[in-house]
Structure formats: C-alpha cells, structure tokens
Amino acid sequence: MELDAEDLIARIRARDADAFEALYDAHHRLVYGVAMRMLGDAAAAEDVTQSVFLKVWSSPDLFRSGNFSAWIVRVTRNRALDVLRSRNSHPEVELPEALPESDALEDVAFANLDATAVRAALETLPPEQRAPIELGFFGGITHDEIARRTGIPLGTIKTRIRMGLRKLRATLEGAVTV
Amino acid sequence: MNASHDAMLDDVAVYALGTMNAADAARVQEHLRTCAECRAEYEALAPSASAVGLSAEACANAETGAVTVSPLLKARLMREVRRDAASSPVVARGGSWGTYLVAAACLAVAVWTSFVNISLNHQLHGAQATLAATQTTIADLTSAHAQRFAVNGGEIVRVHGRIYLAMHDMPQPPRGKVYQAWTLPKGAKTMRPSLTFVPDAHGTALVALPVNAALTSAVAVSVEPAGGSKQPTSKPVLVEQLG
Ligand SMILES: [Zn+2]
Numbered sequence: 001m002e003l004d005a006e007d008l009i010a011r012i013r014a015r016d017a018d019a020f021e022a023l024y025d026a027h028h029r030l031v032y033g034v035a036m037r038m039l040g041d042a043a044a045a046e047d048v049t050q051s052v053f054l055k056v057w058s059s060p061d062l063f064r065s066g067n068f069s070a071w072i073v074r075v076t077r078n079r080a081l082d083v084l085r086s087r088n089s090h091p092e093v094e095l096p097e098a099l100p101e102s103d104a105l106e107d108v109a110f111a112n113l114d115a116t117a118v119r120a121a122l123e124t125l126p127p128e129q130r131a132p133i134e135l136g137f138f139g140g141i142t143h144d145e146i147a148r149r150t151g152i153p154l155g156t157i158k159t160r161i162r163m164g165l166r167k168l169r170a171t172l173e174g175a176v177t178v
Numbered sequence: 179m180n181a182s183h184d185a186m187l188d189d190v191a192v193y194a195l196g197t198m199n200a201a202d203a204a205r206v207q208e209h210l211r212t213c214a215e216c217r218a219e220y221e222a223l224a225p226s227a228s229a230v231g232l233s234a235e236a237c238a239n240a241e242t243g244a245v246t247v248s249p250l251l252k253a254r255l256m257r258e259v260r261r262d263a264a265s266s267p268v269v270a271r272g273g274s275w276g277t278y279l280v281a282a283a284c285l286a287v288a289v290w291t292s293f294v295n296i297s298l299n300h301q302l303h304g305a306q307a308t309l310a311a312t313q314t315t316i317a318d319l320t321s322a323h324a325q326r327f328a329v330n331g332g333e334i335v336r337v338h339g340r341i342y343l344a345m346h347d348m349p350q351p352p353r354g355k356v357y358q359a360w361t362l363p364k365g366a367k368t369m370r371p372s373l374t375f376v377p378d379a380h381g382t383a384l385v386a387l388p389v390n391a392a393l394t395s396a397v398a399v400s401v402e403p404a405g406g407s408k409q410p411t412s413k414p415v416l417v418e419q420l421g
Contacts, residue, residue, distance in 0.1 A: 013322055017263040021256060032247045033236035046251050057259050060322060073231030077196065096196055097203040115235035122233055136197035137230045143197045155185070162191030165226040172229055 005068030012060040020057055028053070030069060030115075031076045037138045038080040048079050069113075077137070084140040096142050113172060121171040129164030132157050183215075190216045194223040195230070319344060319384075329416045331381065336391045336420060343385040343399065348377040351401050358406050360414070361389045362396035369398055374406040395420055 005026075011019035031052050035045035052075055055062070063071050078098040085095050122130055132146050139146075143161065147154040186209060192198055193206040210217050236247060318324065324337035332345030343359060351357055356376050360369035377383040387397065398414040 015263045015322075017256070017260045020259050024252060024255065028247055028252070029236040030232065030234070032251075033234040034231050036236060037234040042248075046248060049247070049251060050255060053255055054258070057262070058323065067225070067228070069232060070225065070228035073228050074196075077231060095199075097198055097200040098196070113229060113232055115232055118229050118233040122230070133195060133230060136192075136195050137227065138234065141197070142199050143192050144199065146197075155188070158185075158188035158192050161195055161197075162188045162223070165191050165194065165223045168226040168229065169222060172226065 005063075006065060009056075009060045009063055009068075012057065020053075023056065024053055027069065027072055031072060033115075034073055034076045034138075035080050038077065038140055039083055044083055048076060048083060052076050052079055081140055095140060096136070118172070121168055124171055125164050125167055129160045129167065132161050133164045133168075136161065186213075186216060187219050190219045191223050194220055195227045318342065325420075327418050327420065329418050331416070332383075334397055334418050334420070339391045341387045341389060341391045341394060341397060341420075343375075343383065343387065343397070345377060345383045345385075346381060348381045348383060350381075351376060354404055355401050356404050356406065357383075357399050357415070358402040358410075359385060359387055360398040360400065360410060361387060361394050362398075363389075364393050364395045369396075369410065371406060371408055374402065374404075391420075 005023065008019045008023045012023065028049060032045055032049045035048035035052075036042065039045050039048065052072065055075065056072070062075075081095060081098055088095060122134070125133070132143065135141065135146055136143055141149075143157050144154060146152075147157045150157075186206075189198075189202070189206050190210070193203055193210075198206065206216075210220055318337045318340060319335055319342060321337050324335050327334040327336070331348040332343065335342040335344050341361075348357070356374040358374045359372040361372050362369050372387055372389070373385055375383050375385050387394075396417065396419050398410075398417040400410045400414045401412050403411070
C-alpha cells in the first residue's frame with residue numbers, strides 16, 4: 001500500500017527529516033531492488049539508492065504529482081543507466097536513452113500495486129514477450145541490441161514488447177486492489 | 179500510411195519501456211507531439227513499463243533468501259539528512275510568495291539602477307547578467323536549498339552562492355535619498371558599499387547582491403543620498419549576520 005507520498009514530499013520541502021525517513025522506509029526496497037537488478041552488485045546498488053534518496057531530499061520539487069513509485073523507479077533506472085554508461089567497455093554498444101522523469105505519470109491506477117502482483121502478472125506473459133521486456137527494462141540494452149543478440153528480427157521484437165505491455169496492463173487492471 | 183503507422187505504435191511501446199537509443203527516442207517524442215493516437219498508446223503503456231520496475235522490489239524477508247538492504251545505508255543517509263535539516267532555517271512559505279516572486283523578478287532589472295563604487299563595476303556586470311536571467315532568480319528564490327533570514331520588511335535569501343535582498347514591505351526613502359546595501363566580507367572589519375535601490379510603490383524590491391555568499395558574513399541596508407555613499411552616513415535600517 002502506498003503511503004501518501006505527496007504529503008511526505010510536502011513535508012520534505014519544509015526540511016522534515018522524519019518525513020524523509022518515512023519515505024525511505026516505504027520505498028528503499030524498490031529503489032535498491034531496481035538498482036540491484038540492473039547493476040548486479042550490492043555496493044553499486046547501494047550507491048545508487050543513496051544518490052536517489054539524496055536527490056529526493058535535496059530536490060523534492062522534482063516530483064510533481066502522480067504515482068510516486070513509478071516516478072522513483074524512473075529516477076532509479078536513469079541513475080543506474082548512468083552507472084552502466086560509465087562502466088561501458090564497449091562504447092559501440094549504445095545504451096538506452098533515459099526515460100523522461102518530468103513526464104508526470106498521472107495514471108494512478110497502479111498506485112496500489114505491490115511487487116508480488118506485478119511478478120504474478122509478468123508470469124502470465126508468454127516468454128517471448130516477457131524476455132525482451134525484462135531484458136530491455138533491467139538489462140540496460142536497447143531493443144536493437146536485443147535483436148542483434150537474439151537474432152530475432154527487430155520488428156518482431158518491437159511488436160512483442162508492445163503486445164506484452166498491453167497484456168500486462170490488462171492483467172494488472174484486473175489485479176488492482178482499491 | 180497504416181502499415182507504417184502500426185510500426186510507429188510499436189515504436190511508442192518500445193519508447194515507453196525506455197529501451198530506445200537517443201536518436202530513435204527523439205524521433206518518437208517528436209511524433210508524440212502531433213499524433214493523438216500514439217499519445218494515447220503511450221499513456222496506456224507507460225504505466226505498464228513502470229510496473230515492470232515494481233517487480234524488482236527487494237524482499238524485506240531474509241528467510242526467503244532475497245536480498246536485503248543494508249541498515250548501514252539508512253544510518254548513513256539519515257545522519258546526512260538530519261545534519262542538513264538542522265542547518266536549514268525554517269522556511270516560511272506564504273501563499274502568495276510565488277506571485278510575488280514573479281512580479282519581483284520582472285521588476286528586478288528596474289530597481290537597482292545606480293552603482294556606487296567604480297571598482298565594483300566588473301562584478302556588477304556579472305551580477306547584471308545573473309539578474310537578467312530572471313528564471314535563475316525565481317529558481318533561486320523558490321529553491322528548497324534557500325536559507326532565508328527574516329528581516330524588517332522582507333528577508334535575505336542565501337542560495338547557491340548568491341545573496342538576495344527580497345523586500346516586500348519597505349517604506350519609500352525620504353525624498354532625494356535611496357537605500358544602499360552593504361556587505362561584510364568574512365574576516366573583514368568594515369562593511370563594503372554595495373548596490374543602491376528604491377522599492378516600488380508597493381514596498382517591493384528585489385536586489386541580487388554582487389558578492390559571493392560563501393565569502394560574506396553580514397548584510398546591512400542604510401538610507402543614503404541618491405548615488406550612494408562610500409561609507410554609511412546613517413544608522414542601518416537592517417543588519418543581518420549570515421553566520
Ligand atoms: Zn502516431
């Protein structure tokens with residue numbers, strides 16, 4: 001269940017450290033989990049977690065409104081992409097462009113989702129849809145690179161990603177508890 | 179057009195997932211600006227893409243064998259945050275502050291007209307450029323990092339190495355007189371002359387002081403003859419130690 005992140009952010013703006021602590025308690029496992037999944041090492045994931053939360057503390061206005069979990073996932077993913085970029089020993093391999101963080105995701109339909117529900121929904125996807133979605137989101141590689149590595153035609157990869165995201169949405173809409 | 183537009187809808191999904199290179203992402207962004215159908219698709223799919231991220235949440239339960247987050251990380255963060263919170267003065271946020279700022283920032287170029295000290299000139303050019311960047315001024319004045327020192331008739335705002343006098347309730351100086359700001363460099367014993375200014379009819383004045391905040395320990399304002407003085411000729415109307 002989502003704490004009222006907007007209230008906490010408002011208090012953080014007024015330099016309320018207790019509000020920051022509550023926000024950290026509610027979201028650090030998400031931030032760390034995304035970073036860990038993308039970077040595969042605990043020290044780097046901790047560094048990213050620390051920098052994401054310090055950014056929230058120093059610039060709470062970056063979050064405007066909408067689904068806080070979705071927003072902080074983006075911030076975390078973008079930060080982890082920076083780390084991957086700095087590590088990239090094959091500069092000929094292009095890394096994905098960062099997701100815009102300013103795009104307020106007003107869609108709060110998924111605000112009450114928990115990780116278990118999403119994992120269950122991902123399980124329902126056919127593997128040929130699930131694989132490029134997870135690889136694309138967490139792997140820090142572009143869909144071109146996925147196509148190149150798997151030998152599957154680029155257009156097919158794209159269509160599978162789209163079909164997969166649509167199915168995920170339909171499944172999650174059924175899973176949302178209000 | 180339909181087949182190629184289907185391909186575009188696929189691209190929108192890939193864009194929502196965030197796995198495009200920069201050039202492709204820019205192309206899709208451009209298209210989203212003009213195509214309602216694709217925008218609707220993006221809005222439908224972006225939350226699913228974010229949801230994929232949610233699936234990675236680390237489990238709090240060590241028994242499951244899932245990774246747990248080191249409590250040392252939280253201890254480190256909270257130490258830093260609490261120290262920072264303790265050093266930030268309480269921020270007063272009035273409801274009309276935003277409106278005031280916009281007005282004040284637009285006004286800023288007009289209010290500080292006369293310069294006192296020729297030797298300040300090169301600094302003043304820099305300060306003028308800063309002030310011309312109205313957006314910077316507004317961003318500074320609304321920044322969560324801003325330290326605000328309440329003074330009679332307004333406040334002194336210190337942020338990102340800059341110092342502003344943000345006055346909202348300042349009486350007009352006597353005829354033929356102006357207000358003049360003074361700054362005390364760290365380690366110095368005497369105030370240095372700074373800008374002169376006159377508030378508008380509502381008592382509003384916004385002045386960006388041409389000093390480095392990190393090297394300035396106090397700010398004062400006094401009433402001076404038009405054109406300013408090299409040394410204060412009257413008792414200051416405000417003096418504030420910036421600590
Ligand atoms: Zn379109």
